[in-house]
Structure formats: C-alpha cells, structure tokens
Amino acid sequence: MPLCSTDDGCRIYFARQGEGLPCLMIPGLGGEGAFWNAAALHMPEGLELILMDHRGTGGSDRPDGEYSIPRIAQDARNLLDALDIASAVVIGHSTGGMVAQTLVTSVPDRVRALVLSGTWARVDTRFRRMFEAREALLRDGGAISHQKLTQALGYPASWIEANRTALDAELLAADERLQPRAIHLARLQMLCRYDVYEALHGISKPTLVIGAPDDGLIPFSASRDLASSIPGARLEALEGGHFFPRTRAGDYARLIVDFLQDLPL
Template structure:
C-alpha cells in the first residue's frame, strides 16, 4: 500500500503501467478498486494512477462535511506530490465533479480531461436519489441489498433483467471491498456533491476536454453532458449509443475505446 500526505491528509494510491500519466477519479463512496476491469486496457499505454478520495477506501476519513473544491485540492496535491503533472485525468460521476474543480482551479496540472457520466449541478431528482441512498446508509439494510438498489440507477435494463447477474455483481462489489465506505465518509462526500455547481466557471476552462456519456444514463442524463460541453470552450461531446451511469463497467471496451481515442489525439 502506498500513501502520500496530500492537502493535510493521507491518501492511498496505486500506480501501474508505463507511459504518460493518467489519473482516474472515482465516484461517490467508491474506492480505487472500482477501476479494476478498466486498468488492464489502459496500462499498456499509460502510467495509470488510481487513489481513494478522502472519506473512502484506505485514505483518511477526516470529519466532514467535504466540498468538491476540497477534494479537487486533494487530487491536485496528489499530482504535485508525485511529481506527475501535467496529467491526463478521467473523472467518473462524483469524480467528474472533482475533475471540474481541477479544470477550473488547477488547469496547469492537466493535459487532457474526460468527464465521464458527469454533471454540472444537481437536479431535484438527483437530490431525491441521494436522500434515499443516505437513508439506506443510516439504516440496518444489508450492504448487498443497498448495492442492488444502487444498481437500479447505475445499470441499463439489459443487465437488470438478469437477476442472477445483479445479485452476483452486488455480492462481488460488497464481499471484495476490503474497506467499505463508512456512513460518515459517504455523508461527507454527499454534502459537497449536492452543493457543487460549476456552470458559472466552466467557460474559463482551457484544457482540452471530452464530455463522455451513455445514451441510456438515467442518473446523469445526456442533457447534462450537452450542457457541460456547451459551457466548456472547445469541448468535445460524445454520446455512446448504449450504456447507463455505470457504462464503464457495462460496456468497458466501448467506454475505454472512446477515452483512448481522445487521449491518443494528444500524442
């Protein structure tokens, strides 16, 4: 296990592969292990850095609430502390919000950015979804049941129709998680997520950016990606014809292919 003091806390990180540095930022409550099926497709081309955001995994869980800018500063401190900048960055879901903060406040550290299944600000529906997740976290509902409920918003019907798959995926996600996110860490991240609004500042972004979304994403609908792409100067919008909020897990080859094509243009 590797750790680094970044922005006043200890962050757990891992580095694999050779090539230009590529940082992957996880979503709400997610640890670096969520990228396990993605990394083998990236490491032949890039030095891939994954890390646990504050409040999750093996990183510190300082008292909350957190802000997205605070988490963006964590990522910036990680990049600088490892001497890696400028780097390519992919941010998924909450990780996309953290990446927007990086783009706005630490653009000098970035080479190219991919906003994956992201959004510029929360809607009332997303707020309600988060309230439900928080209620489950505070309850005695089993972790596997919580995972199944979460997957209903993350996966498309093609996968949800297969209940054996859903149950197996939930069990793997829970049973192979060495450090489940605490209620305190989850709540602290959620506080910052629902309050973040990047729309005023996105027009200041100067980093080449791909806004990547699945056409079947019901949690962060494509309209939000269209809005982000319109606000970021020169941004490229790509809507994959299939895939929901978890398309990087559902359709890994398609998603990674789009990422590699965009990053490869920088070569």
C-alpha cells in the same frame, strides 16, 4: 501499500501502472480507484495510470469533519505533487468528474486534457432530489438498501442478471464498506452543495464528455449540458448504464484513446 499524505495529514491510497503520459483517474461516489480496473485492462502502453481512493473510502484515511468536492480536488493535487507530476490527463467519472472540473477551473496548469464521464454540469432540482433521496435511504434504510438502489439505477438490467453473483457479494460487503456511516452521509451531502457551472465557459483544455443515454442516475441531458458549456468539448454517447466504464470497459477505453491520439500531448 502506497499512500500519499495531503496538506492536512490525511493519507490517500493510490495505485500506479504503466509508463508514459500520466493519466489521473478519479472514481465516482464509491470512491475506490479499483472502479477503474476493468477499463485499465483495455488501456494501451504509453500511459501511466494513477488510480486514487477518495478520502473516506477504500484504503485512504477516514478523517472526521466536513467532506467536499474542493477538498478531494486538493487531495488529487497533493497526489500529483507527491509523484512529481507537473500535469496530467484527468479522467473523472460521476463525482470524480466534478472533482476533475474543480481541478481544471482552479489549477488549469495541472491538467493537460479532460475526460468527464457520467457526470453533471450543475446541481438542478432533479439532481438534488435524487441525492437527497439516496442520503435518506442510507441514513434510514441502511447500507444494503442503499446499495441495492445504486445497482438498480446504475446498471442495465441485462448486466445485473449476468453479474448477479458479484453484485450479491457487493451487497454483503456494503455494511462494512460504508462505515463510518456518518462519513458516507457527509459524502452524499457534499454533492448538492457545489458545482462550478459558472466557470465552465473558461475551460480551455481539450475535453471529452461521455454520457450514457440509459443512465438512471445522471441523465444524458446532463452530459449534453456539460459539453455545451465547455468550449470545444467533444460529446460521445455510450450505453451501459451509469457505470459504463465497467459494463462497457473496452468501448470506454477506446473512446479515451481515440480522443488522446488526436491531441498534441
């Protein structure tokens, strides 16, 4: 099992596939690199995909203490160091998009280009209320109720019906996956404490922003705000709910490939 030790001793699980231009793919709040599996199947040769599990999730360690977006960004930087990768295309979805924003605003030399999907520019009132409510549901209603709401907000109704068996299995696994509960509560809390909105205007890397007009978690207006805050950013719309890298995997990969083909990387 490939593990990378970070500067504070936490071991981060990762997977690598393909050879070529390095692409670090950072998942959302669920934190597991396997989120990208469907999209990865549609990515062409000539790319090295690096899929990481956030600390506190998947095959990574679950240390006690504070969780934060900057800490996950530092883990990503440590992983690039361990793999001897000077710079990479950084692809981040949802929470992973905020990690990617943190990387490019803090260590821009490590980022060749950015893909920010289903993510946000700043913590506004709607965002805060959404994630404070999700935190309360996980704390007081339990993991299964929390996962049910995540599915209902995150996928189109037709996709839920067509994939109900797989989603039911996710519900059955929710209690085990969201342990220790305190860590997952801390991961929800970290989202409302941090953004890099004031620094977005200084990003000079080629940037693709993708949002879903039917996203129930992060509205498309957040993608518009993000793209308008980053000089030269390209904005694309792709319906498929919040989890469109899964529900529209081929179309999502195609947008990324088209973006990268236009760049002198």
